[in-house]
Amino acid sequence: MDRIYVAIDVETTGLQPGIDEIIEVAAVKFRAGEVLETFQQLVRPRHTLPLKVSRLTGITPEMLADAPRFSEIAPDLARFLKSYPLVGHSVDFDLRMLQAHSMRLPQPAFDTFELATLLMPQAPAYRLGALTAALDIEHDEAHRALSDAHAARQVFLHMLERIERLSLSELDDIIRLTQRIQWPLRELFEEIQRSKARLVFVEAAAVQETARPAKDEKLVPLKPTGDERPLDIDAVRGFFAPDGPLGRAFPGYEQREQQVAMAQAVAEAFNNQEILMVEAGTGTGKGLAYLVPAAMFAAQRGQRVVISTNTINLQDQLFFKDIPALQRIMAGERPDAPANGREPPFTAALLKGRGNYLCLKRYKDLRRDGRLLADEVRALLKVQLWLPTTSTGDRAELMLSERESAAWGRMSAAFEACPGPKCADFNDCFFFKARKQAEAAHLVVVNHALMLADLVVETDVIPRYDHLIIDEAHNLEDVATDQFSFNVDQEGLINFLNDLHQEGGANIVGGLLSELPVHFRESGASQGDMDKATAIAEALRPAVEQARSAVYDCFNLLTAFVLREAEVTAYDSRLRITPAIRRHESWAAVERAWENLSLHLTKIGEGLGQLEALLAGLEDADLLEYEMLLMRVQALKRTATDTRVNIGHIIVGGEEQLVTWITHDRQRDTLTLSAAPLSVAELLRANLFEQKASAVLTSATISVAGDVSDG
Numbered sequence: 001m002d003r004i005y006v007a008i009d010v011e012t013t014g015l016q017p018g019i020d021e022i023i024e025v026a027a028v029k030f031r032a033g034e035v036l037e038t039f040q041q042l043v044r045p046r047h048t049l050p051l052k053v054s055r056l057t058g059i060t061p062e063m064l065a066d067a068p069r070f071s072e073i074a075p076d077l078a079r080f081l082k083s084y085p086l087v088g089h090s091v092d093f094d095l096r097m098l099q100a101h102s103m104r105l106p107q108p109a110f111d112t113f114e115l116a117t118l119l120m121p122q123a124p125a126y127r128l129g130a131l132t133a134a135l136d137i138e139h140d141e142a143h144r145a146l147s148d149a150h151a152a153r154q155v156f157l158h159m160l161e162r163i164e165r166l167s168l169s170e171l172d173d174i175i176r177l178t179q180r181i182q183w184p185l186r187e188l189f190e191e192i193q194r195s196k197a198r199l200v201f202v203e204a205a206a207v208q209e210t211a212r213p214a215k216d217e218k219l220v221p222l223k224p225t226g227d228e229r230p231l232d233i234d235a236v237r238g239f240f241a242p243d244g245p246l247g248r249a250f251p252g253y254e255q256r257e258q259q260v261a262m263a264q265a266v267a268e269a270f271n272n273q274e275i276l277m278v279e280a281g282t283g284t285g286k287g288l289a290y291l292v293p294a295a296m297f298a299a300q301r302g303q304r305v306v307i308s309t310n311t312i313n314l315q316d317q318l319f320f321k322d323i324p325a326l327q328r329i330m331a332g333e334r335p336d337a338p339a340n341g342r343e344p345p346f347t348a349a350l351l352k353g354r355g356n357y358l359c360l361k362r363y364k365d366l367r368r369d370g371r372l373l374a375d376e377v378r379a380l381l382k383v384q385l386w387l388p389t390t391s392t393g394d395r396a397e398l399m400l401s402e403r404e405s406a407a408w409g410r411m412s413a414a415f416e417a418c419p420g421p422k423c424a425d426f427n428d429c430f431f432f433k434a435r436k437q438a439e440a441a442h443l444v445v446v447n448h449a450l451m452l453a454d455l456v457v458e459t460d461v462i463p464r465y466d467h468l469i470i471d472e473a474h475n476l477e478d479v480a481t482d483q484f485s486f487n488v489d490q491e492g493l494i495n496f497l498n499d500l501h502q503e504g505g506a507n508i509v510g511g512l513l514s515e516l517p518v519h520f521r522e523s524g525a526s527q528g529d530m531d532k533a534t535a536i537a538e539a540l541r542p543a544v545e546q547a548r549s550a551v552y553d554c555f556n557l558l559t560a561f562v563l564r565e566a567e568v569t570a571y572d573s574r575l576r577i578t579p580a581i582r583r584h585e586s587w588a589a590v591e592r593a594w595e596n597l598s599l600h601l602t603k604i605g606e607g608l609g610q611l612e613a614l615l616a617g618l619e620d621a622d623l624l625e626y627e628m629l630l631m632r633v634q635a636l637k638r639t640a641t642d643t644r645v646n647i648g649h650i651i652v653g654g655e656e657q658l659v660t661w662i663t664h665d666r667q668r669d670t671l672t673l674s675a676a677p678l679s680v681a682e683l684l685r686a687n688l689f690e691q692k693a694s695a696v697l698t699s700a701t702i703s704v705a706g707d708v709s710d711g
Contacts, residue, residue: 355414393430
């Protein structure tokens with residue numbers, strides 16, 4: 001590319017344009033890999049240079065004492081920049097600072113941070129220093145303007161190379177997807193697209209495929225070996241001996257008696273089908289203390305052991321570090337030995353909740369939506385460019401902003417109406433590939449939230465297991481309380497109603513009721529059945545609109561009540577709903593509004609029940625996406641019923657084992673209704689511990705008042 005660009009960077013006294021000041025500015029004019037000219041200037045601020053800025057940049061007050069004011073160097077900078085397109089890392093900040101210093105910069109600007117999040121989806125981090133390290137770019141004087149500008153220039157050139165490696169069809173897709181939004185980077189993609197189009201013969205036969213999960217035909221569900229002998233305790237202890245596998249693997253290895261004692265206790269808990277609680281302080285080595293007996297037990301018996309953690313850090317440490325090292329040690333290799341292709345002595349899988357995995361069908365459907373918001377388009381772009389690089393479809397590999405993350409919810413596998421094996425994309429499904437890996441694994445690493453969610457909603461995300469290890473067990477009660485809780489706000493209710501039906505203005509979103517005719521079109525359903533479906537939809541539409549109005553009425557009254565009666569903090573107002581609150585004279589109006597909303601939710605649930613019954617009899621009528629349609633109706637009916645029951649517990653009461661409250665977020669101006677169990681102990685006992693043959697709970701701090709015996 002022969003275009004001239006200018007990489008720019010400013011160093012400042014702070015992060016607030018219009019308040020903080022520029023202390024250094026630098027720019028690098030370049031064409032392709034050639035630097036044409038540079039500009040660098042220290043700037044004397046009007047206020048004292050903060051010490052933390054001086055330490056960060058290496059710029060001292062003495063260096064600035066004789067420097068010019070920004071107004072003195074602005075004309076020279078403007079002449080240097082001319083109208084060349086600008087390049088920078090998080091360049092919007094640099095532009096805002098320059099504009100706050102009265103510079104007009106109408107030319108396009110390209111952000112290397114955004115480019116990297118698009119084109120390097122699996123980068124460890126996106127700070128300029130992290131990217132230069134990942135790309136092997138020299139960057140010796142970080143936080144000095146000229147060095148940072150040079151670094152941004154080189155990152156930009158690397159990003160251009162990555163864009164040029166995209167196929168013409170990929171570029172066409174990106175440009176088409178972004179046509180309706182303001183997106184500065186489109187200009188770059190268009191320029192490279194035009195260049196490639198001139199060489200179209202090179203790619204005449206190119207066909208762009210979306211990525212597919214790596215297939216592994218060897219994955220076979222774990223089967224019991226038939227070996228029911230108790231785990232050999234001496235073998236477990238011997239593993240930790242100085243002359244055992246650990247001693248041979250680690251030069252200078254010293255046996256820790258606490259670790260050995262814990263490993264023995266875990267093995268005995270498996271053998272005796274017991275619940276074990278272990279407080280293992282720092283230095284115990286509790287990870288290996290439970291991994292070794294768990295791996296031995298699972299491999300000997302062919303029975304799955306699930307390991308649940310609270311934090312992603314521990315989950316990653318176990319799956320990506322400790323377990324691979326243990327597999328090599330058990331195979332008689334060094335813990336840092338490279339993979340050799342041989343079967344490990346035991347297998348392991350990492351399993352996350354459905355919302356962490358991309359659903360290919362929902363992704364394709366979202367791409368076809370003509371009413372996408374800018375953040376949804378950006379999220380789709382990142383997914384499109386990430387797909388060819390991922391074998392897991394795990395959202396953790398993507399860098400999504402907070403607003404882009406909302407769009408992920410529209411394309412993730414967290415979809416109640418998932419038709420499973422009947423989906424056209426089932427063979428390529430990331431979630432079911434992960435579950436298949438878990439079905440074949442001896443050890444399955446999950447987090448507390450998924451383990452408990454699997455109990456609460458009975459989703460069977462985790463394959464059946466009888467043996468459980470809970471690390472970071474001191475967090476279990478809090479996570480369980482969250483999982484067994486109910487929360488709803490006005491936006492959630494309105495979104496539920498919009499999923500059924502929405503009308504108005506240019507932004508019409510049809511919802512289920514408007515989409516029904518599409519499913520029946522060209523099907524084998526009789527005219528009578530089509531008429532019944534139409535009649536149900538026509539009866540539901542006014543109920544949905546009346547419910548929408550009732551939601552606003554109810555939440556307006558609740559908001560007014562909470563603002564009058566609640567305890568106010570710096571961030572929110574919170575009100576616990578007690579019998580005394582429900583006797584308050586103003587609460588009667590809230591209850592009347594709720595009764596009205598409850599009535600409409602009941603009508604909606606009944607109407608969806610009628611539609612469900614009708615669809616259940618049309619299994620052989622060849623409706624478009626029949627299974628997904630039926631499951632969607634069932635999910636919406638369930639939501640209508642559950643929402644009505646749970647809000648009723650909050651507004652009207654009647655459940656003595658629930659704590660109920662309302663929170664008003666002052667910053668977001670949102671009201672949330674919440675209910676949580678007074679205690680999760682009985683729920684955990686009945687739904688978790690009584691269902692497992694053995695369970696081990698461990699943490700660095702698990703005791704209550706110094707006593708770990710009362711579990």
